[in-house]
Amino acid sequence: MAEFEASLSGAAPAPDLDAPLAALWWAAKGRWDEAHRLVQDEATPxxxxxxxxxxxxEGDLGNAAYWYxxxxxxxxxxxxxxxxxxIAATLHGRPSA
Structure with a gap:
């Protein structure tokens, strides 16, 4: 987890991150569109x-409730x-799919 958080000083997420973790990386950088693009078509929990x-x-609580x-x-x-x-701690502890 510390390595993941330290990577936030970089220009892009590590290439071996799965889509949910890469999306969290972009979200932490304030890049909502990049984050959303990575997970919008993924069918995993x-x-x-x-x-x-x-x-x-984003403030779209109705849509958020659907995704929860x-x-x-x-x-x-x-x-x-x-x-x-x-989320990051939980997902970071799981192997990539």
Whole structure:
């Protein structure tokens, strides 16, 4: 996780990141469109979770709720930064698909 966070000083995510983690990387850089593009057509629960987070960042809570359901996750209500950390920590601990 520390390596992932340290990579945020770079110009692009590591090429070996899966789409959900790469999307979180772009989201942390404030590049919503790049992040959204990576997960919008992914059919995995992890991508749906990141997709939900992105719509929450955008302020589209109805759309976010849909994606939380697709991810089988409860709708987040806490700080966005805490959610980003939780998603990143969870996904970083999983092997790439």
């Amino acid at each position: 992890d991508a749906a979770w990141v997709h939900a987070y992105l719509h929450r960042v 359901r697709r991810a089988a996750k409860p709708v987040a209500t806490g700080p966005l930064e805490a959610e980003w950390e939780a």
